[in-house]
Amino acid sequence: MGENFSYCISNYFKNTHNYTFNEELVFVLGSCHNLSLLSKNTGHVVNFNNDLLATKSFYISGTNTLALQNFATVINSVLRVEPRNGTRDLKWIINDYYNLEGAKTLITLPNSIIKEKKKDSPQLIYSLVHPIGESTEEPFSNKKINFELDNKFSIELTGSKFLKYWENTSNSRPLGINRFVIIPPTFHDFSKSMRLMIINSLTRNVLNLNRENNEIGPNLFLNLVKDLNLNKSPENLNLHKRLLIDSIEINSISGQYDMSRNYAGKCFDLLGKQLNMKGFEKSSILFKKSGLIWSNTYSELNINPMVSADNLKNIYNELYNAEKNILYSLKSILKK
Amino acid sequence: MIIKKSYSHNPGGSCASVSWSGVYRQQGYNFNEGEVFGLGSGLYLGYCALTNLKYFDICLTSSSLVEDFLINTGVDLNITQFSNGEQCLNLIKQSLDAKSPVAVQLNPNYCEGLIRVTPESLKQYLPTHWIIIVDYNEAEEILITYDNRQFNSVKISFDTFLLARNSGNSEQNPQNYYYDVMFNDSLYPIESSIDLSLRKTFMNFAQIKNIQSLYVGSYGLEKLSRHIAIWDKIMTPQQLVETLNRILLSITGAGGIKGGYRLLYADFLKTAANKSSSSDLATASKLFRDSAFHWNEFAKALKKILNKDIPTDFEHEKSNLTSSLNKVFQSENDGFNIIGKLVS
DSSP states (O other): OOHHHHHHHHHHHHHHHSOOOOOHHHHHHTEEEEEEEEEEETTTBOOOOOGGGGGOOEEEEOOOOTTTHHHHHHOOOOEEOOOOTTHHHHHHHHHHHHHHOOOOOEEEOOOOTTTOOOOOOOOOOEEEEEEEOOOSSOGGGSSSEEESSSSSOOOEHHHHHHHHHHSSOOTTTTSSSEEEEEEEEEEEHHHHHHHHHHHHHHHHHHHTOOOOSSBBSOOOOOOOOEHHHOOOOHHHHHHHHHHHHHHHEEEETOOOOOOEEEEEEEEHHHHHHHHHHHHHHHHHHHHHHHHHHHHHHHHHHHHOOOHHHHHHHHHHHHHHHHHHHHHHHHHHHHHH | SSSSOOOOOOOOOOOHHHHHHHHHHTTOOOOOOOHHHHTOOOOOEEEEEEGGGGEEEEEEEOOOOHHHHHHHOOEEEEEEEEOOOOHHHHHHHHHHHOOEEEEEEEOOOGGGHHHSSSSSSGGGGGOOOOEEEEEEEEEEEEEEETTTSSSSSSEEEEHHHHHHHHHTTTTTTOEEEEEEEOOSEEEEEHHHHHHHHHHHHHHHIIIEETTTTEEEEEHHHHHHHHHHHHHHSSSSSHHHHHHHHHHHHHHHTTTOSTTHHHHHHHHHHHHHHHHHHHHHHHHHHHHHHHHHHHHHHHHHHHHHHHSSSSSHHHHHHHHHHHHEEEEEEEHHHHHHHHHHHHOO
């Protein structure tokens, strides 16, 4: 999901504003890296209790669902959440592209728009939207529209199909299915400001992961182990297995199955080099290590129909250590 | 009737800060008005200059005060815009049923208490107004609310509320925006929240030039100081009166605010200085008290002009206006130099 957010925001600016917010910068400024147990119904952090897995209504999110809000706040931009207004939105998407030199519209959508996706969830996806082809007089509902989700993945739909997704969604879903406008400020010295903004985002990232909650940050895995120790019934083992598989699938748009950890590693690596910032390289390595563990977990759980409590505990411990090391490395960046 | 008995209202000058202080208090977190203002990086200087339209205005509080306060203290926020006001009202009732008061923005013209205390000439310039809803009565179709400057609760009918949520000019219309907040088990440690907010306020003042036609921070102050000198040359007397009225309202908040919100910020810095035992922050707090004094002087000069013969008196008072602004600039610049060293 991190890839999706960073790609869309970065490319939104490319078409509308002069500043270059490259993908790696957007990822870090959005405090995009995350680990939290969310409700599939509301998208809110759920309270951990002993019968946590008695329902299947939870998933682990590896990306901050409030990344756009974080990004907009940290760069001191104006973020407008526009009201959804059916066909008028469609006209906006089409007119902007033709009238504003190829400006693409930034929207959020339910992930059910991706047919290949195995699991529906409240985790919204970002999309850059623009019409395909030359401007014509044909009705908006027939016009083909392109949805760019990341640099590998895009979808084409007609205007009328788009409206089905757009209008059939509830207004009260987390984050909201919406059209967004972001207006960045003009900085006196962009590179100097950038450092200050990065420190603020990383501070917030560390504070979020380091809460004394049982549902956020690496401690989440310790509590999942506790739950396993309390109930080793086959039903409970299966629920744990489903939690992991579902979470990894929900967090992946185009088949990475690594909770966006490899992408995070790439972002930290590139940004550290660009800005010559200490500690980023180490974080990058740790993100990639964690990505490997997440993708191995996905393969292993899919291959083995039966998984033992010990197997699951080993997986949780491995993930705990990997995610804890990432957190330590982010903390050490802030101390430098 | 769920919350009213247990809700205690602490009146104050900044509607957003008072309302959100109330929301947090109900969750067990005590932040006074100044602390909400400071942690929300509320201190701001935005100078809007649309020269072609002869439109000039200033803004002394950050438009993202609430968002920053929530984010800097570690509370999750989703902002949704409702096309259907009743749907939003139902969500508010659900929140009240769960014993959580709700802070919302209204068209100020529907806020009796505010309208009553606002001078006639300034009413048209009042921007969107924050209130806190603490209870509702389904049978009577009323909401029980508190307005920042009043001690007593105010009843608003459902119908009036729906009108107040989506009416008025572009400055006054809340457009049915709803702030859906989620408190986690704990807030960020207060030292971290202070740190995040200081960095953001410093960014606003020292690092940003403008957002579209809004000149920001020290750059905005410099521009304002220079532009004032020519306002009477490029505007008609009527345009000048409107501009000065708008600016007076921004500084005084219809009379509820002293010193262009700088006293609130000074209070916050004093708290921050005590928490971190920082003598530097204590010095910065004093500098913002000085700045508040100079904003008051600036407001006094504006009132003097507005009470007399315009533009003759503008010409006479011009030097007082620019001199006050230069002193504001000096104090705030010195204050942010100290803060900048602490956060950079």
